[in-house]
Amino acid sequence: MTESPIRVGVLGARGRMGATVVKAVEGAADQELVAALDAGDDFAPLESAQVVVDFTHPDAVMDNLRWLIAHDLHAVVGTTGFSEERLTELRGLLADKPQLGVLIAPNFALGAVLAMRFAAQAAKFYASAEIIELHHNRKADAPSGTAAHTARMIAAARAEAGVAPGPDATTSEVDGARGASVEDVHVHSVRLPGLVAHEEILFGGEGETLTIRHDSLDRTSFMPGVLLGVRSVVSRPGLTVGLENVLDL
Numbered sequence: 307m308t309e310s311p312i313r314v315g316v317l318g319a320r321g322r323m324g325a326t327v328v329k330a331v332e333g334a335a336d337q338e339l340v341a342a343l344d345a346g347d348d349f350a351p352l353e354s355a356q357v358v359v360d361f362t363h364p365d366a367v368m369d370n371l372r373w374l375i376a377h378d379l380h381a382v383v384g385t386t387g388f389s390e391e392r393l394t395e396l397r398g399l400l401a402d403k404p405q406l407g408v409l410i411a412p413n414f415a416l417g418a419v420l421a422m423r424f425a426a427q428a429a430k431f432y433a434s435a436e437i438i439e440l441h442h443n444r445k446a447d448a449p450s451g452t453a454a455h456t457a458r459m460i461a462a463a464r465a466e467a468g469v470a471p472g473p474d475a476t477t478s479e480v481d482g483a484r485g486a487s488v489e490d491v492h493v494h495s496v497r498l499p500g501l502v503a504h505e506e507i508l509f510g511g512e513g514e515t516l517t518i519r520h521d522s523l524d525r526t527s528f529m530p531g532v533l534l535g536v537r538s539v540v541s542r543p544g545l546t547v548g549l550e551n552v553l554d555l
């Protein structure tokens with residue numbers, strides 16, 4: 307017996323990512339697009355979906371998720387801007403809906419997920435690490451969600467290994483010259499037309515450096531991860547943060 311396709315709704319469907327997701331879902335044999343909505347649209351058509359994919363805006367995504375959870379819809383979220391406070395609220399909302407799954411991934415590209423994992427592995431061997439993320443100049447948030455997630459993974463690996471952040475002799479600084487500090491990891495954000503999404507994680511040690519770099523050259527790079535997210539979230543109750551958990555890395 308063939309299984310029925312997963313019914314998918316897309317929020318942010320007229321945006322750069324949402325429009326790419328719409329095409330990817332339409333091209334996936336095991337998924338059926340039932341709603342493609344953007345800002346100002348009536349959400350009612352989403353009620354026929356099983357899973358809703360959100361690529362909207364950090365200012366909009368929490369209201370969207372409150373609505374989706376209240377309407378018993380699984381969610382796959384690529385939108386950035388998730389603080390610990392936001393994640394705690396979502397865990398609270400999901401506690402009342404034990405069958406429901408929400409997957410939030412700061413980056414759905416396989417190579418970006420691997421780069422983050424490799425960075426976490428390297429972190430205990432190098433006390434000094436910095437991140438440079440480079441994106442198109444229409445991006446709303448800085449640093450990128452991926453860079454923030456990478457910094458948190460490095461910080462967690464350092465804490466587990468008992469490694470303190472490396473020395474930095476800077477005593478005089480033009481504001482921002484050393485980038486933002488995310489859990490003691492310096493993060494530098496570049497915004498230029500022509501770029502898509504790129505990240506370098508740099509480690510420095512005795513007489514050597516290690517650079518891990520990932521480049522998304524096209525938004526199609528995120529689609530295998532998004533489609534996998536849709537397939538997995540229906541049988542993954544609760545809140546999952548990071549595609550690495552779905553890939554079992």
Ligand SMILES: NC(=O)C1=CN([C@@H]2O[C@H](COP(=O)(O)OP(=O)(O)OC[C@H]3O[C@@H](n4cnc5c(N)ncnc54)[C@H](O)[C@@H]3O)[C@@H](O)[C@H]2O)C=CC1
Nearest residue numbers: 318320321322323344345362366384385386411412413414
């Ligand atoms: N996790 C990942 O792999 C990736 C995440 N992103 C993130 O996805 C988000 C969107 O990125 P882009 O597509 O480049 O932005 P975009 O600005 O091209 O598209 C966002 C769309 O969402 C719509 N929108 C805003 N508020 C809405 C609401 N309340 N309901 C429905 N639609 C709404 C906008 O009208 C717009 O069409 C950003 O947070 C970005 O950082 C982007 C690429 C990959």
Ligand SMILES: O=C(O)C1=N[C@H](C(=O)O)C[C@H](O)C1
Nearest residue numbers: 386412413445450451452503
């Ligand atoms: O806005 C983007 O384009 C991207 N956003 C995500 C992020 O902030 O990390 C993922 C990817 O870097 C593209």
